[in-house]
Amino acid sequence: MESIAGVLSLTDAQNKLLQEYRQFTETEIAPFANEWDRAGKLPRSVLTGMAEAGYLGTLIPVEYGGSAFSLVAFGLLNEAIGVGCSSVRSVLTVHSMVCQAITRWGSAAQRERWLPRLAGGQWVGAFALSEPDAGSDAAQIAATARPDAEHYVLDGTKKWITYGQAADVFLVFAGNEGRLSAFVVERDTPGLTVEPLDDMFGTRAAMLAELHFDRCRIPRAAMLGRPGFGLVAVAGAALDIGRYSVAWGSVGLAQACLESSLRYARQRRQFGVPVFDHQLIQRLITNMATTVSAARLLCLQAGELKEAGAPASVAAVWMAKYFASTGAFQVAADTVQIQGANGCHPAGSAQRLLRDAKVMEIIEGSTQIQQAMIAQLIPHAA
Numbered sequence: 001m002e003s004i005a006g007v008l009s010l011t012d013a014q015n016k017l018l019q020e021y022r023q024f025t026e027t028e029i030a031p032f033a034n035e036w037d038r039a040g041k042l043p044r045s046v047l048t049g050m051a052e053a054g055y056l057g058t059l060i061p062v063e064y065g066g067s068a069f070s071l072v073a074f075g076l077l078n079e080a081i082g083v084g085c086s087s088v089r090s091v092l093t094v095h096s097m098v099c100q101a102i103t104r105w106g107s108a109a110q111r112e113r114w115l116p117r118l119a120g121g122q123w124v125g126a127f128a129l130s131e132p133d134a135g136s137d138a139a140q141i142a143a144t145a146r147p148d149a150e151h152y153v154l155d156g157t158k159k160w161i162t163y164g165q166a167a168d169v170f171l172v173f174a175g176n177e178g179r180l181s182a183f184v185v186e187r188d189t190p191g192l193t194v195e196p197l198d199d200m201f202g203t204r205a206a207m208l209a210e211l212h213f214d215r216c217r218i219p220r221a222a223m224l225g226r227p228g229f230g231l232v233a234v235a236g237a238a239l240d241i242g243r244y245s246v247a248w249g250s251v252g253l254a255q256a257c258l259e260s261s262l263r264y265a266r267q268r269r270q271f272g273v274p275v276f277d278h279q280l281i282q283r284l285i286t287n288m289a290t291t292v293s294a295a296r297l298l299c300l301q302a303g304e305l306k307e308a309g310a311p312a313s314v315a316a317v318w319m320a321k322y323f324a325s326t327g328a329f330q331v332a333a334d335t336v337q338i339q340g341a342n343g344c345h346p347a348g349s350a351q352r353l354l355r356d357a358k359v360m361e362i363i364e365g366s367t368q369i370q371q372a373m374i375a376q377l378i379p380h381a382a
C-alpha cells in the first residue's frame with residue numbers, strides 16, 4: 001500500500017466541511033429519523049433539500065449541473081448524513097452509485113439526458129443488481145436483456161432495491177446474449193412494475209422494492225458501457241463507491257451512538273451517581289470512541305488513496321467498510337446496553353441505530369465476503 005504520510009486526522013478544512021454537513025443533518029434529518037423509521041417512508045422533500053444543498057450531485061461534474069465534491073468531501077457528507085439517518089444515507093449511496101456509473105461509463109448523450117436531472121434532484125437513482133437468487137454471488141443474475149430491432153427486451157426480477165418504491169431511474173444489470181450488461185431504465189417504461197418491500201428490520205425508511213420486468217422494452221441507447229461490461233466494470237466501480245459511502249455512513253452511525261451514549265450516561269443516575277461514573281460503562285464508551293476514530297481514519301485513508309487514483313484504494317475501501325460496519329454494529333449494541341430498557345424503546349434512537357447497523361454488515365459486500373476478499377487483495381510477501 002502506498003504511503004499515506006500526513007493523513008493522520010481530518011484537516012481544519014475537512015473538519016469545517018464535516019461541521020457544515022452536520023448542521024444540515026441536525027436541522028433537516030436527525031429530528032425526524034425515528035418518525036421516518038416508524039412510518040417506513042421518507043418524504044421526498046428531504047431529498048429535494050439535499051439536492052438544493054448540492055448533495056445529490058456530488059459525483060457529477062459541474063458541466064452537468066453537479067457539485068463535483070472531492071472523494072473525501074463526499075465521504076464526510078456520508079458520515080454527517082449517517083449520524084442523522086442511515087435510511088437517508090442509503091438513498092444517497094445508491095443515487096451516488098448511479099451518478100458515478102453514468103458519469104464514468106455514459107456516452108455524451110446519456111450524460112446529457114440523465115445527469116442534470118440526477119444532480120438537481122428532479123430524478124433520484126436506484127441500483128438494481130440483486131435478485132431473489134443472486135445476492136453475494138452476483139454472477140448468478142437471471143434477468144435477461146434480449147435485443148430486437150430497436151430495443152432490448154428486459155425480463156426478470158430485482159429484489160431489495162433501496163428507494164425502489166420512489167426512484168425515477170434504475171441502473172439494472174441483466175444477461176445480454178450471455179454477457180452481463182448494464183442498462184439505465186426509466187421508471188415509466190411499460191413492462192416495469194414496482195412492488196414495495198415494507199417492514200424491513202433496518203434502514204426501514206429506505207423504501208425498498210422488488211422490480212418486475214415483463215417484456216420491458218428499453219431503447220438500445222439505454223445500455224451503459226459496452227456489452228459484457230456490466231458486472232466487472234460498471235457494477236464493480238459503482239460498488240466500490242457504494243462500499244466507500246457505506247463505510248463513511250457507518251462512521252456516522254457509530255458517532256451518533258457515541259454522542260447518544262455520552263448524553264445518556266451523564267444524565268442517568270444509578271447507585272447514587274451518573275452511570276458514566278461506573279468504570280464498566282467508561283470501558284464501553286472508551287471502546288466506542290476508539291472504534292469511531294479508527295474507522296474514520298481508515299475511511300480517510302481510503303478517500304485519499306481513491307482521490308490519488310491509487311490501485312491500493314480498492315483494498316483500503318474494503319478494509320474501511322469491514323472495520324466501520326462491524327465496529328458500528330458493536331458500538332450500536334453497546335449503546336442499547338448503556339441505555340438499558342430506554343434503549344429498547346422506540347421513543348429513543350438506540351434501537352433504530354442497532355437495527356440500521358446490522359444492515360451495514362450485509363450490504364455492499366457482507367462481513368463474510370469482506371473477510372474472504374481482503375485477504376485476497378492485500379499484497380503477497382515475496
Ligand SMILES: Cc1cc2nc3c(=O)[nH]c(=O)nc-3n(C[C@H](O)[C@H](O)[C@H](O)COP(=O)(O)OP(=O)(O)OC[C@H]3O[C@@H](n4cnc5c(N)ncnc54)[C@H](O)[C@@H]3O)c2cc1C
Binds near residue numbers: 126127129163359363
Ligand atoms: C436494507 C437492504 C438494502 C439493500 N439494497 C440493495 C440495493 O439497493 N440494490 C441491490 O442490488 N441490492 C440491495 N440489497 C441486497 C444486498 O446487496 C444483498 O443482501 C447482499 O448482496 C447479500 O446477499 P444476500 O442477502 O442474498 O445474502 P447471501 O448472498 O445469500 O448470503 C447469505 C449468507 O451467506 C454468507 N455468504 C455468502 N457467500 C459466502 C461466501 N462465499 N463465503 C462465506 N459466507 C458467504 C453471507 O455473508 C450471508 O451471511 C439490499 C439489502 C438490504 C438488506
